[in-house]
Amino acid sequence: MPIEVYRIDDRLVHGQVVVGWGQPLALGFIVLVDDQVAESAWEQDLYRMGVPPEMAVHFESVAGALSRLPAYRLLPDPGLLLAGSTAAMRALVEGDPDIRHVNVGGLHHRAGRSPRLRFVFLDAAEEADLRAMRARGVEVSAQDVPGAVPVPLDDLLTRSGG
Amino acid sequence: MTAAPTLPVGTWLRVFVRLFAVQGSYNYETMIGNGIAFAAEPAFRLLPGGRDGAAYHAAMARHSRYFNAHPYLAALAVGALVRAELDGEAVERVERFRTACCGPLGAAGDRLVWAGWLPFCSALALLAYGLGASAAGVLVTFVGTYNVAHVALRAWGLRAGYREGLKVAVALGSPVLRTGPLHVARALAVVAGAALPLVLLRVRAAHPMSIGVELGLAALLAMALARWQARTDGWRVGVVLLLLFFIYSVVR
Numbered sequence: 001m002p003i004e005v006y007r008i009d010d011r012l013v014h015g016q017v018v019v020g021w022g023q024p025l026a027l028g029f030i031v032l033v034d035d036q037v038a039e040s041a042w043e044q045d046l047y048r049m050g051v052p053p054e055m056a057v058h059f060e061s062v063a064g065a066l067s068r069l070p071a072y073r074l075l076p077d078p079g080l081l082l083a084g085s086t087a088a089m090r091a092l093v094e095g096d097p098d099i100r101h102v103n104v105g106g107l108h109h110r111a112g113r114s115p116r117l118r119f120v121f122l123d124a125a126e127e128a129d130l131r132a133m134r135a136r137g138v139e140v141s142a143q144d145v146p147g148a149v150p151v152p153l154d155d156l157l158t159r160s161g162g
Numbered sequence: 163m164t165a166a167p168t169l170p171v172g173t174w175l176r177v178f179v180r181l182f183a184v185q186g187s188y189n190y191e192t193m194i195g196n197g198i199a200f201a202a203e204p205a206f207r208l209l210p211g212g213r214d215g216a217a218y219h220a221a222m223a224r225h226s227r228y229f230n231a232h233p234y235l236a237a238l239a240v241g242a243l244v245r246a247e248l249d250g251e252a253v254e255r256v257e258r259f260r261t262a263c264c265g266p267l268g269a270a271g272d273r274l275v276w277a278g279w280l281p282f283c284s285a286l287a288l289l290a291y292g293l294g295a296s297a298a299g300v301l302v303t304f305v306g307t308y309n310v311a312h313v314a315l316r317a318w319g320l321r322a323g324y325r326e327g328l329k330v331a332v333a334l335g336s337p338v339l340r341t342g343p344l345h346v347a348r349a350l351a352v353v354a355g356a357a358l359p360l361v362l363l364r365v366r367a368a369h370p371m372s373i374g375v376e377l378g379l380a381a382l383l384a385m386a387l388a389r390w391q392a393r394t395d396g397w398r399v400g401v402v403l404l405l406l407f408f409i410y411s412v413v414r
Contacts, residue, residue, distance in 0.1 A: 011230060011265040011268065012265045013265045013266060013269055014230075014231075014269050014272075015272030017265075018269040018273065040258075042328070042329070043262045045331040046259075046263055046266050049331050049334030049339070049340075050265055050266030050268070050334070051269065052343065053340055053341065108191075108193070108228055109192065109228055119190075
């Protein structure tokens with residue numbers, strides 16, 4: 001089965017992922033890509049507790065994900081790849097031509113970021129990352145849950161919150 | 163980790179009561195961050211220097227930042243963060259923990275409460291109606307059943323979070339959170355299956371002529387809600403429904 005969703009979300013594993021996307025897509029696994037979490041056993045324990053027992057979580061660094069994505073795509077269940085930053089997803093897109101869609105699911109407020117949607121705040125470097133992905137032919141859109149209307153990148157970057 | 167320092171009973175009570183206001187200053191920038199700091203504040207007074215100390219001010223500033231989790235399971239985070247601050251854990255470790263626990267607490271709470279317990283209690287209230295309960299009986303069934311678990315979850319979360327500190331993954335491994343949603347979903351299926359025919363029978367007995375019209379309207383409303391639920395805010399839907407209900411009650 002393919003990886004159904006390539007999602008950028010700074011909350012990583014949380015309710016919108018596990019319930020919102022996990023149930024309608026019948027996800028069997030999540031590939032969580034974060035260099036720091038990939039080296040932290042206690043953080044992995046924490047994230048593992050956020051998913052139901054029947055769903056697997058694979059923790060990968062960006063480099064590890066790039067080398068093992070082809071194998072994950074051969075797993076029998078549908079999966080979701082989760083990156084905590086635009087930089088990590090950009091590195092994945094640049095290293096794996098089979099990523100054709102990127103879902104911006106949640107980047108929340110912090111110093112330096114400007115509001116674009118209620119669940120998307122971006123700084124200049126993050127906007128550049130998203131534009132770079134789109135320049136490689138990847139469809140980039142913001143959508144928190146499956147029932148919401150996706151907001152295309154051009155529309156997202158002209159918004160100022162709300 | 164050493165044993166948790168004993169908190170005065172008054173501090174426990176203040177923190178616990180404040181947990182019910184954890185969403186009081188909810189906003190899209192910090193989510194429930196302010197609420198986390200507000201709930202933990204009575205315990206932070208025990209830091210060296212008390213309310214005027216640098217440790218107190220630093221902890222309040224740290225925990226007022228962005229935080230997003232299920233509001234009931236936020237109790238687990240508050241307990242763990244209070245324990246970490248009182249134990250003098252390294253700031254960087256506390257902040258990484260704070261970031262890492264948001265998602266799992268949100269996911270576990272969403273599965274257990276929003277996708278499990280809340281629909282179960284709704285179905286239970288429908289069953290009470292179908293079995294002939296009065297309006298007050300239906301209300302008490304829903305509010306009472308729902309809040310028994312709600313309050314218990316907050317109390318357990320605060321206690322378990324404080325006991326485990328930054329090892330709160332142990333508490334998140336509780337069978338209630340891991341396999342509880344599955345059992346609640348099964349119970350929901352049984353209760354909803356029993357409730358729906360009984361509710362229809364009671365509605366038909368009370369309004370023999372209008373059942374088709376009312377069921378049709380209910381079906382249309384359900385389809386509209388399913389279509390719009392992610393495209394608008396809940397309060398807007400609520401206002402429109404109240405307006406429609408008002409118009410219906412006038413022209414009926």
